[in-house]
Amino acid sequence: MSSKTSITILGATGSIGVSTLDVISRHLDQYTVFALTANTHVEKLLAQCLQFKPHYAVMVDEASAQQLSQLLQGTVAEETKVLQGAKALEEVASSEHVDYVMAAIVGAAGLLPSLAAAQSGKRVLLANKEALVMSGQLFMDAIRDNHAELLPIDSEHNAIFQSMPVGQNLRGVEKILLTGSGGPFRNREIDTLHAVTVAEAVAHPNWDMGKKISVDSATMMNKGLEVIEACWLFAVNEKQIQVVVHPQSTIHSMVSYVDGSVIAQLGNPDMRTPIAYSLAWPERMDAGVESLDFFDLARLDFEQPNFERFPCLRLAYEAHRAGGYASIALNASNEIAVAAFLQGEILFTQIPQMIEHCLADSPSGTPTHINEILQQDSHSREKALAWKLDQA
Ligand code: NDP
Ligand code: MG
Numbered sequence: 197m198s199s200k201t202s203i204t205i206l207g208a209t210g211s212i213g214v215s216t217l218d219v220i221s222r223h224l225d226q227y228t229v230f231a232l233t234a235n236t237h238v239e240k241l242l243a244q245c246l247q248f249k250p251h252y253a254v255m256v257d258e259a260s261a262q263q264l265s266q267l268l269q270g271t272v273a274e275e276t277k278v279l280q281g282a283k284a285l286e287e288v289a290s291s292e293h294v295d296y297v298m299a300a301i302v303g304a305a306g307l308l309p310s311l312a313a314a315q316s317g318k319r320v321l322l323a324n325k326e327a328l329v330m331s332g333q334l335f336m337d338a339i340r341d342n343h344a345e346l347l348p349i350d351s352e353h354n355a356i357f358q359s360m361p362v363g364q365n366l367r368g369v370e371k372i373l374l375t376g377s378g379g380p381f382r383n384r385e386i387d388t389l390h391a392v393t394v395a396e397a398v399a400h401p402n403w404d405m406g407k408k409i410s411v412d413s414a415t416m417m418n419k420g421l422e423v424i425e426a427c428w429l430f431a432v433n434e435k436q437i438q439v440v441v442h443p444q445s446t447i448h449s450m451v452s453y454v455d456g457s458v459i460a461q462l463g464n465p466d467m468r469t470p471i472a473y474s475l476a477w478p479e480r481m482d483a484g485v486e487s488l489d490f491f492d493l494a495r496l497d498f499e500q501p502n503f504e505r506f507p508c509l510r511l512a513y514e515a516h517r518a519g520g521y522a523s524i525a526l527n528a529s530n531e532i533a534v535a536a537f538l539q540g541e542i543l544f545t546q547i548p549q550m551i552e553h554c555l556a557d558s559p560s561g562t563p564t565h566i567n568e569i570l571q572q573d574s575h576s577r578e579k580a581l582a583w584k585l586d587q588a
Pocket of ligand 2: 350351352422
């Protein structure tokens with residue numbers, strides 16, 4: 197076997213996947229790509245296969261997998277084996293030939309493969325926050341019980357990780373300050389939010405991301421999911437997390453200590469920084485990111501989050517307090533609501549309404565088995581879809 201670190205990238209064709217391959221391409225002496233996965237974007241995965249020549253390429257969609265397989269014939273990557281279906285994602289995430297797994301599928305579809313990576317003791321580079329929101333306790337137990345490593349890719353959580361005490365314990369930590377830009381509607385008149393268009397919602401002021409997380413940033417559900425994500429990652433409760441709106445996205449989050457110190461991580465808003473950090477940890481390596489020029493920074497602003505403008509943030513706090521079932525309902529209904537908004541089926545302001553409806557009767561407590569998690573997920577999706585039909 198090669199002495200290089202072997203990596204599977206789940207969600208290779210997405211925004212995080214592409215940034216991960218960019219970082220890896222700068223360090224091919226250290227890293228080799230074992231598997232790349234996508235859902236339907238054949239051309240994009242084909243180009244990546246030609247460049248990185250992975251052992252496996254997985255496409256969840258069957259027709260796309262067949263197409264990719266044909267396109268690879270006679271190319272420099274004809275040795276790449278094409279697999280199809282969701283089960284194959286778990287196989288390439290847990291293979292004994294893999295060291296690190298980048299979990300960058302969007303939404304609940306990433307849960308089982310991310311969990312498979314944790315259960316097989318990999319270094320899990322977790323971008324797929326929805327997986328942790330759905331399965332928090334189970335996921336963290338899988339990491340611990342299988343001696344896996346969990347490195348957060350979400351820029352805020354990566355910043356918190358970097359600002360925590362050595363050993364990642366809470367000694368001397370007073371609270372976590374989770375920053376967020378406030379998205380594109382931070383200053384928009386609240387009574388005009390119903391008229392927000394898809395193009396306006398996906399145009400994030402500082403970050404270039406996939407559509408789903410861009411809408412989540414516009415509703416601030418992204419920050420809500422991140423509060424829950426931080427609770428699980430750092431073993432704190434939601435009262436120990438203060439959301440700080442910071443429009444410039446220069447400070448990526450901070451940890452406040454009992455002696456009055458605040459430790460922050462700053463940088464240009466470029467996901468290659470947390471990706472390179474998590475690949476190289478505990479070392480550092482070049483990410484292709486320009487270093488911050490303090491003389492170019494005009495100013496750094498900070499505001500309290502506005503729960504009236506951003507009801508999704510309030511709903512996320514409430515769901516986390518209510519327990520694991522409610523967090524699953526929150527995530528599932530949010531996924532349905534965002535997809536419906538992107539399809540032009542509901543208004544921007546109906547996103548929190550759909551979620552609130554689904555949270556209303558979610559069971560109390562926290563599921564301990566994966567089947568219970570998946571059942572609650574599909575139940576909440578059905579409920580959200582039924583609500584959508586009622587509104588039409
Ligand atoms: P994208 O939408 O850009 O990419 C999603 C990836 O997941 C694509 O490779 C896509 O394949 C694949 N995918 C989508 N649906 C499925 C499915 N049902 N089964 C298997 N694969 C699927 O998303 P992002 O890269 O923006 O985000 C990925 C994750 O990272 C999310 O959880 C997000 O919250 C998180 N994150 C992203 C950040 C960012 O800057 N983008 C920052 C912090 C966190 P295909 O291309 O074929 O559709
Ligand atoms: Mg983030």
